[in-house]
Amino acid sequence: MSEVLAIDVAVIGGGPAGLAAAMALREAGVARVVVFERETSAGGIPRHCGHPPFGLREFNRVLTGPQYAKRLAEAAKAAGVEIRLRHSITRLGAGGMLDVASPEGAIAVTAKRVILATGVRETPRSARLIGGDRPQGIVNTGALQAYTYLEHLQPFRRPVIIGTELVAFSALLTCRKAGMRPVAMIEANDRVTARWPIAWAPRIFGVPLLLSTQLAEIRGRTQVESVLVKGPHGPREIACDGVILSGCFQPASELVRGSHLALDPGSGGPVVDQIGRCSDAAYFAAGNLLRAVETAGWSWREGRRVGTDVARDIVSPAETPARQVTIEHAPPIKLVVPQRLTFPAKGEGITDYIQLRVSAAVSGDLVVHAGGQRVWRQRISALPERRILIPLSALPVPADAATLRISIDQAD
Known part of the structure; x- marks a missing residue:
């Protein structure tokens, strides 16, 4: 029972x-x-x-x-x-x-x-659509840190790190502390995702940073032996014994x-x-x-x-029924949190802001419309995975508004 x-x-x-x-x-x-x-x-x-x-x-x-x-x-x-x-x-x-x-x-x-x-x-390798062999030595950051800090193991010595989110630099620090020497950090976009000054870490540690470069294939029979990457100057092979799939x-x-x-x-x-x-x-x-x-x-x-x-x-x-206002967004905005507002809120809120992220680098006016009228605007320049905040206290939501719509009017 x-x-x-x-x-x-x-x-x-x-x-x-x-x-x-x-x-x-x-x-x-x-x-x-x-x-x-x-x-x-x-x-x-x-x-x-x-x-x-x-x-x-x-x-x-x-x-x-x-x-x-x-x-x-x-x-x-x-x-x-x-x-x-x-x-x-x-x-x-x-x-x-x-x-x-x-x-x-x-x-x-x-x-x-x-x-x-x-x-x-x-995100695991299977969802990233990375081709090639299936050798040992392919891990995400969480697995790397579990091996290193919890099990005191060294899964490889000369890995490549895929990605430049903040967690990728955590992986870089983990490698350095455990005596592993990454041979490259690889980023598909044309700039580092994490904010400065931590983005200087590869240069400080002597790790080549390859921007606008994609991991195309992992090679190796039993252990990773190399990776094939495609960058601005065409494909190239990088010798390594491990792959760290960070972020995503x-x-x-x-x-x-x-x-x-x-x-x-x-x-x-x-x-x-x-x-x-x-x-x-x-x-x-x-x-x-x-x-x-x-x-x-x-x-x-x-x-x-x-x-x-x-x-x-x-x-x-909470009072029932409470007034609900749905928050909508348009590309290149990829997400907003929260997705709706409740009136009366009767609480402090998970945050004092609407948080949003974009799927591509943008520059322009971030605009909020409610009930067919613009209630907020701010000039922004933002990169993917960077936090963008709209203060809730600055949004006058009309009593008859059922939706807020957030969009970006990009500069030409």
Whole structure:
């Protein structure tokens, strides 16, 4: 027979957002808060990042990823949060009904509210359409860091790093710390994705940075021996013994995709309003499940805000029906978060902004229309994967407006 568990709030995911939300709930007086984490330890992605900087805002000191993850878990437990490890959610049901698989068997959970904080995952090779052989030595950044920091293994000595998002530079630091010497960083776009000054890292470490270059093929019988790349000067082969596929993050939204909750095709995460509420009012979401990818500190702040708002919502549920305003966007904007606004909000919000990202480099006027009239405009110049923010406080939304439409009028 399945165990039946009745709780106040279930938090799915024990990373920075989930643990911060759970602590905020306990601090607000919510009695029983349970974090369900499928891994053997809590802390999320930072557990694998054996380098600083983490924790300056949260703990007023600079920590490595594992130190930061441990501090978060310890703080949550000290606050009275129950953390259940090796517990996987198998179904999200209407109104906060959950099916859970645990080492001891199945659990049926009923929760007044559920917070989804399952984070992100890197896109695997199969989804990147990379040709060639299937040798050993092809890993994503998470696997690299797990090998290096958790298992103390060195999967290769002279890898190439694919991508220049912030996580790619984390991979570069991991390699340097573990005695591996990358032979190249490869970026398909004509400029580095991560912001300066960290984009100087390849030059500082003596790693060639190949822009406007694509990985076409991986070669090797048992272990990676070389890669074929195509760049401005044609194809070339680079000798190496490993490939690190960094970035190209996607929200870990498998549970949402298989549930009754509305999914946003742009972000890949659940549709939420400005306080993180999903299409089922019993469910909220925070952290990188909402969009790929933000820092641990950003996710922690979102988690605390959602936890505070959920505590408030338990005591005083949202008015029904509330006025909903849908946020629409046009290319080259690829995602917006949140995707709708609720009035009255009755909360602090996951953020004070509408966050958006573009799919290509743009320069022009970022414009917001509501009810057929322009309510906001700002000149921008932005690159893919860079955070763009529109302050909610600056948007006068007419009472009769059903939609906000965000677009970019690009300069000629």
